[in-house]
Amino acid sequence: MADVSVVREIDAAARIAPDAVVGPYCVVGPNVTIGPGSVLERRVVILGQTRIGSGNFFAEGCVLGADPQDLKYRGGRTLLIIGHNNRFGREVTAHIGTEPGGYLTRIGSDNTLSKGAHVAHDCYVDDGVSLGENVLLAGHIHVQTGAVIEDLCGVHHFVTVGRYARVGTRTPVRRDVPPFTDFRSDSRDGPCPPAVAGIHDAGLRNAGLKRDEEKELRFALRELFDDESTLQTKIEQLVNMGVEGEAARLCEFCNRSLQGVYGRSRERFRGKVPPEARKYLPRDTGIDLRRPLA
């Protein structure tokens, strides 16, 4: 905030921490909060009810908090919340939520969003996630902690990308990606339908699991995705064996996806408030999620 000679348009009602930096040609709207140490490089536009935590960096051309690109949005006091220490590459866009979707789009902390990545309305991006260039997250998606989505992936509405999973370049993701898996649409023989192609080893390393837990998880992953046509039976077998920890969570994740619509467990939140909205929507907004939806 120190350099007053910079040309920019900051609404008088915006709340910006004293040591946050707002560069030239930036535009900050009235209902925006920017935490300490966050940097808006140049030509960054922040609109809507957007709350940004500390230590974030926004490169040139980012537009955050604009209206959702969804016909069910008809205005309303919906929010975009961004945590701490995220890096936003050039021309990243993220939209506020919709009322029927739970009022909230949330990006957690320590995420990297590369150039042109898009986080649509009612998405929940957890922590330590990496989105490649031009990754498109359609609405109502949950990207869990540590997931990596490589360049040019398009993710369908209501998909869940599991913890520490990887989605290979240019993969159309139409169903849930199980945690710790490597999900892709190319093989040594050329393009193939998007599917689990193996274990995401780097993800397993990053998760910092105990040795026994990792061993059990690797066993479960091999069992489950050796042949996906027998997934349901394999899940039951593993559960009967009494797997614990991450392996048990993996089974639960896959089970839920199988019960969903087209392999998407979050479809059950279509037209409903998802649990994440109840968890993350700030109390001070005065929004009552128990009220019937518009």
Next chain:
Amino acid sequence: MPRISPHATVAETAVLAGDVRVGPFCHIGPEVELGPGCEIGSNVTLVGRTTLGARTQVYPMAVIGEAPPGAAGAGECVLGEANAIREHVTIFAGTDAPTRIGNHNLIMIASQVGAGAALGDHGIFDNCSRIGTGAVVEDYVRMSGFASVADGVRVGAYSFVAGYARVQRDAPPYAMLQGSPVRVRGINTRNLKACGFDEKDIRELKGAFRELFNGRDGKVNRKALRKLEAAGKRNPHVRRLLAAADAVAGDADG
């Protein structure tokens, strides 16, 4: 009086209707015309001979009316009413023929419309979709993310272009288009129902589709087309489909 940010640059000869709003750091050129109720966000560039109809919304960082690279002189761009042009969209101006966009279209983030392209009404173009130079997209078309229409190609009304699909030759109306190069995967029932088509229309169209596109190569079955034409179908939608299929089949590349 239009509400123009003190940080916007608006040429003196630009024509702005009374209630237009222009955000900061916009650049509006001398031959631009904005209809009533237009809302121009921040950092938007409108140049060339560009006309925006009433209630057009342009979001930050969009660029409309620039001539494509290598073109000589300024071009023309005509947009109808109530279009939403989202962040980072580029709409090139046509120098030979104007780029035309109808009414009530939603053109999503980072999409691109080539010079001289013609879009109909009520289209939805998902993020990063690309309409080639001189391409024609008819009414009620929906394109998914990363989909593209090649230069000079026509996409028929009510069709759906799936994500990542590349439409490289003329595509019929009412169709689900998928793959690269694109194939007709059937009829776009969902969109037709949403647009108020009745069960009978859909049933007849479905029957015609089944016969016309029964091959693995996704091309029009000429024999079936001649048979359907001879059958003298009365349904206007089926007739429209047959006329389009005839044009597609008559094309040099099939």
